[in-house]
Amino acid sequence: xxxxxxxxxxxxxxxxxxxxxxxxxxxxxxxxxxxxxxxxxxxxxxxxxxxxxxxxxxxxxxxxxxxxxxxxxxxxxxxxxxxxxxxxxxxxxxx
Numbered sequence: 001x002x003x004x005x006x007x008x009x010x011x012x013x014x015x016x017x018x019x020x021x022x023x024x025x026x027x028x029x030x031x032x033x034x035x036x037x038x039x040x041x042x043x044x045x046x047x048x049x050x051x052x053x054x055x056x057x058x059x060x061x062x063x064x065x066x067x068x069x070x071x072x073x074x075x076x077x078x079x080x081x082x083x084x085x086x087x088x089x090x091x092x093x094x095x
Contacts, residue, residue, distance in 0.1 A: 002038035012067065012079075020077075033063040052090040060085040 009029040011019050020028045036058045043050040066080035 001040070002036065004037075005035045006032070007034075007063070008032045012064065030064055033061045034059070035061060035063075048094050050090075050092045052092075054088050054090065056086045057083060058085060058087075 009032045011027055011029055022028055035056075037054075037056050038058060039052060039054040041050055041052040061082070062084075063082040064079045065082040067078045
């Protein structure tokens, strides 16, 4: 099983004065990105255990998922960077 999510280019804040602008006065948007997630599960025939292998952000996209940009006012960018690639294994037992 897997999924793909897409975020088109966007601004981090609805208020114009809190968005970064270029030399022409145009708002600089964050770039678009896509996230690929997947999960594979094996369940034993007697259903007493299952093993799963999962991965998030498999293409290791670098993206900003929060924060605010005050470079125009204070010169700081308080960005929250999205989670990088994660891979894991799960094991579940039923007694």
